Amino acid sequence: QSVLTQPPSVSAAPGQTVAISCTGSSSNIGAHFDVHWYQHLPGAAPKVLIYGNNIRPSGVPARFSGSKSGTSASLAINGLQAEDQADYYCHSYDNILRTWVFGGGTKLTVL
Amino acid sequence: QVQLQQSGPGLLKPSQTLSLTCAISGDSVSSNNVGWNWIRLSPSRGLEWLGRTYYSSTWYNAYAEFVRGRITINPDTSKNQISLHLESVTSDDTALYFCARDFAVPGRYPYYLDYWAQGTLVTVSS
Numbered sequence: 001q002s003v004l005t006q007p008p009s010v011s012a013a014p015g016q017t018v019a020i021s022c023t024g025s026s027s028n029i030g031a032h033f034d035v036h037w038y039q040h041l042p043g044a045a046p047k048v049l050i051y052g053n054n055i056r057p058s059g060v061p062a063r064f065s066g067s068k069s070g071t072s073a074s075l076a077i078n079g080l081q082a083e084d085q086a087d088y089y090c091h092s093y094d095n096i097l098r099t100w101v102f103g104g105g106t107k108l109t110v111l
Numbered sequence: 112q113v114q115l116q117q118s119g120p121g122l123l124k125p126s127q128t129l130s131l132t133c134a135i136s137g138d139s140v141s142s143n144n145v146g147w148n149w150i151r152l153s154p155s156r157g158l159e160w161l162g163r164t165y166y167s168s169t170w171y172n173a174y175a176e177f178v179r180g181r182i183t184i185n186p187d188t189s190k191n192q193i194s195l196h197l198e199s200v201t202s203d204d205t206a207l208y209f210c211a212r213d214f215a216v217p218g219r220y221p222y223y224l225d226y227w228a229q230g231t232l233v234t235v236s237s
Contacts, residue, residue, distance in 0.1 A: 002157045036223040040152075044229060045115075046209065051223035052216060089158055093221040099175050100221050102158035 002104035003028065003097065004090050011109040016080050020106045022073040022090030028101060030071035033093040037066055037075045040087045040105075049088075050075060077108075085110045113137040115210050115228035123235045129197040131231055133210030140186045140193060141166045146213045146222065149184060149195045151206035152230070159206075163213070164193055200235045207232050 005023040012018040022035060029035055037050040048057055050066035053073065063078040073092075077084055090103040119131035133147070140147060146165035152158050162174040164184045174182050183196045197204060207230045213222035 034219050034221060034223070036221075038224070045227040046211075046224070047227070048223055048225055051225075052219055057225070091158075091221070091224070097176075100160040102160070104157040 003094055003101035004092060004103035006088075006090060006103035006106045008104070009107045009109065011111055012080050013111045014080050014082060017076060017078045018080060018108065019077075020075045020088050020090075020108070022075070022092075022103050024071050024073075024092060024094075024101075026071060027096040028071075028092045028094040029068065029073055031095055033095070035066070035068050035073035036091040037064075037073075038089045038091065039084075040089065042087075046089070080110050082110050084108060113212060113226040115212070115226055117208070117210055117228045117231045119231055119233075121232050121234060123200055123233065124237055125201050125235060126199055127235075129195070129200050129204065129208075129233055129235075131195045131208055131210075131233075132192050133194070133228060134190070134192045135212075136191075138212065140191050141188055143167065144215045146215075147184075147186070147193045148211045148213055148224065149193075149208065150211055150224075151208045153206035156206075161195070161197075202235050205233065205235045 038046045040046040049064050053068040054066045065076045088106045094101045114136045116134045146163045148163045149161040162184045181198045185194045209230045211224040211227040214225045215222045
């Protein structure tokens with residue numbers, strides 16, 4: 001029931017590439033609001049991976065990248081590593097609900 | 112480096128008030144261009160933004176509609192921290208609660224959450 005829709009889970013082997021989608025609507029992502037992505041390992045503080053749709057903060061490896069098109073956004077992780085196994089969340093704003101909104105989260109399993 | 116340290120009880124009974132504090136180091140609660148947020152995570156509802164406080168010549172608060180009337184977020188400049196009070200809790204308020212700083216990039220919205228605390232698991236049970 002999250003406003004932004006993410007696949008509940010994705011999996012891939014080390015070294016492969018995985019993409020996590022975040023689907024919204026014309027009142028959020030499609031209304032040109034930014035999309036941000038966070039990584040959350042259980043027991044740790046969430047960490048921003050991508051902000052402003054495709055900007056990597058300093059210290060985030062270049063194998064993480066973000067994109068946005070229309071009412072959807074995507075987080076790609078190239079060259080998967082075991083340490084990437086975590087939950088990933090997208091974040092934007094909805095101008096009908098007038099609140100910050102998040103995706104339901106995607107659990108990434110590195111096989 | 113900004114660090115956020117949460118404290119507060121993790122077990123409440125229905126109808127009680129949830130109270131958490133978030134101590135800030137490496138920044139000032141009164142800094143310009145940042146805000147201080149409370150967000151929660153539950154298996155059934157995912158991440159939910161609860162509210163925000165920020166300073167811009169005076170203090171402002173913004174709250175999510177679904178908790179408005181039950182929530183108060185206060186800054187404490189003497190202790191450089193923020194607090195969360197959520198009244199009349201029910202089992203639906205059981206969640207992992209986070210405080211987080213947001214950073215405003217000019218001309219861009221929403222602000223992104225650049226620093227988070229580890230979170231406090233709050234369970235509401237009779």
